[in-house]
Amino acid sequence: MNPVDLSEKFSLFDEFWKPKIVAELNGQYVKLAKLKGAFVWHQHEHEDELFMVVKGRLTIQLRDRVIDLTEGQFFVIPRGVDHLPVAEEECHVMLFEPKTVLNTGNVKNERTVETLERL
């Protein structure tokens, strides 16, 4: 593979809530996503999920607390834990998670992206 430049990859898309695959290793994907607004409450039964903020701010609501992240900060949402990502302003994140993760987890609705684009 070639080196991946985060800024360059983020410049290639504008859609919100449509994660793009930028690398694969050890059965995991590295994904980039632009977020704005509130997503949907969901969980991933078998996968832990890492959200790192590259630009902006992200709030991850859990049932019992709220995680606030800014640039250079990440959080791992353990498998089975309900979460709701919310970005008041546009936010850019890097995700690290197993290839099997579906963006909306146990929920399927209009936000679900079954097939992810690779950049």
Place this chain on the structure above:
Amino acid sequence: MNPVDLSEKFSLFDEFWKPKIVAELNGQYVKLAKLKGAFVWHQHEHEDELFMVVKGRLTIQLRDRVIDLTEGQFFVIPRGVDHLPVAEEECHVMLFEPKTVLNTGNVKNERTVETLERL
């Protein structure tokens, strides 16, 4: 777990070439390391390894080419591929790799760190 702030974690250590574990998910570790100078040629037989540059510049020598990375860029070294990380000046990196990875891979010498510190 709590959110992880990269700057805060990097402020907690000064040693070079001693990766610190800052998170665990899906059988993988997220590690932080400060690098300066040349490491040793090695490979990981069964593990792909992601190097992301958080601060400074990193050169990863492969047998057939050289990868130059700066802040916000990453590279995945496939399993079985010989590599030599070199940082002319101090460089801070984030690593994603399976928990089984030994820093010097197939080589054991004075640079090998058998037990990693958790921050």
